[in-house]
Structures are given as C-alpha cells and as structure tokens.
Amino acid sequence: MSAGYLITLGDDLKRGLATFPVELAKKHARFIESRQQDDGGFGGRVEALDGTPLAADEATSDLYYAAFAIRSLVALGQLTPQVAQRAGNWLGQAWSPRLNVIDLVSWLYLSVVLQIEQGIETVSVQAAHTSVSSADVLQAIHRLEELRRPDGGYAKSMEGVSSSTYHSFLAALAYELVGQSPPEIARLMNFVKSRQRDDGGFVEIGPMKRSGTNPTAAAVALLKMYGEITPALKSDVAGFLSDVKASDGGYLANSRIPFPDGLSTFTALVTCRTLEIESPSPWRRVGAFMKSIEVPAGGFLAAGWDREADVEYTFYGLGIRALIGLEAKAAS
Numbered sequence: 001m002s003a004g005y006l007i008t009l010g011d012d013l014k015r016g017l018a019t020f021p022v023e024l025a026k027k028h029a030r031f032i033e034s035r036q037q038d039d040g041g042f043g044g045r046v047e048a049l050d051g052t053p054l055a056a057d058e059a060t061s062d063l064y065y066a067a068f069a070i071r072s073l074v075a076l077g078q079l080t081p082q083v084a085q086r087a088g089n090w091l092g093q094a095w096s097p098r099l100n101v102i103d104l105v106s107w108l109y110l111s112v113v114l115q116i117e118q119g120i121e122t123v124s125v126q127a128a129h130t131s132v133s134s135a136d137v138l139q140a141i142h143r144l145e146e147l148r149r150p151d152g153g154y155a156k157s158m159e160g161v162s163s164s165t166y167h168s169f170l171a172a173l174a175y176e177l178v179g180q181s182p183p184e185i186a187r188l189m190n191f192v193k194s195r196q197r198d199d200g201g202f203v204e205i206g207p208m209k210r211s212g213t214n215p216t217a218a219a220v221a222l223l224k225m226y227g228e229i230t231p232a233l234k235s236d237v238a239g240f241l242s243d244v245k246a247s248d249g250g251y252l253a254n255s256r257i258p259f260p261d262g263l264s265t266f267t268a269l270v271t272c273r274t275l276e277i278e279s280p281s282p283w284r285r286v287g288a289f290m291k292s293i294e295v296p297a298g299g300f301l302a303a304g305w306d307r308e309a310d311v312e313y314t315f316y317g318l319g320i321r322a323l324i325g326l327e328a329k330a331a332s
Helices: 005-016 022-033 063-076 081-094 101-118 134-147 165-177 185-194 213-225 231-243 262-275 283-292 311-331
Strands: none
Touching (some): 005 063, 005 165, 005 311, 022 063, 022 311, 063 311, 081 101, 101 165, 165 185, 165 213, 185 213, 213 231, 283 311
8 A cells, every 4th residue: 555645744743743742742642542442443522512422432433533543643653562453453343345435544544554653464364353355445445436426526425416525535545545546537626626716715515605724725635636736726725824814823614713723723734834835824823822722631622612632633733733843843
C-alpha cells in the first residue's frame, strides 16, 4: 500500500510536535490510551456535542475514533508496541466488506500506519477468525463506484441523491491508500470545482450557497492531490478564510457560526499549508485559541463550550499545536 495524503500530513504533524515537551506529550498520550477498549479498539464520546447522552459510544470500539487515536499517538511519537499490537489485533475483527467510506478510510489508514510504525501486518493475516486479503480490500474499494453520481462526485450513502464534497475526498483517499486513483479523475475535478461559491470557499452539497471551512479544506485537498491548484484558487480561498477567522484566533465552521471550534481551526490551517498561503488569523492568536481548548489533565475539547475531551478533537488540538510548531520553524 502507498502513503499519500494522510501519511504525509501525519509526518508533517510529527515534525511540528518534535519539540513538544515530553511530559506534555505523555499526558495527552495517557488520555488517548485511556480510551483504548479491552478488544484493542478505541471508543468515542459519552456525550454528543449538543449535550445528548451517548451512553454506549465510549465503551464501543469504533474505526473512526481508533484512526484519530492512532494518528495522535504517532504524531506525538508515543505509539507503544503494546497499544499498536492490540489495535492491530482488533483491526482484523473490525473489517467488513461493506464498511461505509468513513470507516473504510479509517481501516485502511490504520492498516498502513501500523505497518509503517510497528511492522504489524494487518492485511492477509488471520485475526480473530477474520481473514482480510488484499483482494477483499480492493473489492471494497471498487464498490465505492456504487456511490458515484452523474456529476462525477461520490454520495454519502447508496440512498444519497446528491454528491458530497467531503465523501468524494474520502473516496479519493481510499483509492490512494491502496495505490490507485479513482476512475475518471477529470469528472471528479469538475465536480469539485462546481462546489465553489462566490465567497471563495466550497460547499458540501449542491444547493448550499454559503461555503464551509471543512468542505473547503476537503475540496482544496482533492484539487491538490490531482494538480489543480491555481493562483486564482489561492486568492479566492484566502479571502474566504479571512471571512471565517474569529476574533479569538480560531476559525468558524462558516461565516454565520458565532464561535470557533477545533475541527474548523485545524482544517483552515491545513488548507493554508496546502495552498502555501499565510493564515489570515495571526499565529499568536491561533495559539491562544488552542490553549483555550486544551484540558490540563490531557486531551482537547471541541470548543470553549464543550465539556468532554475525546480522541477526535484531541487530534485536532494536537494538529493545531503541530502546525504552529511548523510555522515557528519556518520563521526561525
């Protein structure tokens, strides 16, 4: 399997956290490790962002959360052989030929990174009575074409009528993680470009008029993957990001949201790095926002109003810190 976007981003984040104090790295690593379940996977939140209880979620291993947990531990340089081996054993159990695109990308990423980091073979081996062969994986990848829509993009599910910018990005990542490219890339690029709006950013689904920070990040990453970045795009997206920067240093999900969050701030900064443009929000303020969502005992919150750290938002918080670190290195 090849590396590509996710592994390259992970390497960047690891470099950005290289000067992170060891004790702080271990503190966040301990928080992440506390979410590893008995079966070797990782659990998520016990409470949704809107405060709704999720009683079973934290105790249930989930590919989505497992990928964020391992990504964070790798970036921190804190992935231990014990944690990796348990995660690798669980990965065989977590396989299904009908994984949705989010879980498929998570499974593929985990398979690749565990091999890179620890030499753990997770494909073509027997794990918990589940044999996952390369042929099984490729069949699941090619089944993504069932989600392809006439506009060239990929829908979220079989029931989805409209293509999704984010899920189109995930589909491209899935292909890339097995060393392939989606069929008819030109159609995919035309689809992505059709999602740009007058504010300079990109929308998630066709009927939307107001761009979002996260679909813009997905669109820019897709365009970068296939060599479609232009000076006009850089200028347009820089203008959009200026509109969604918050006064406290973070970034908003869109221009009508009143508060910044860790996900939008991380994806905005990744977009700036992808396009090689300066962050419209000064780095000093970005750092202040990052510290405002950091939990002293370990982990990061989604935003200032959040009450519970989880492994997903801990990845975003660490990612923000890493990108600040990369910027500081570039400026020195």
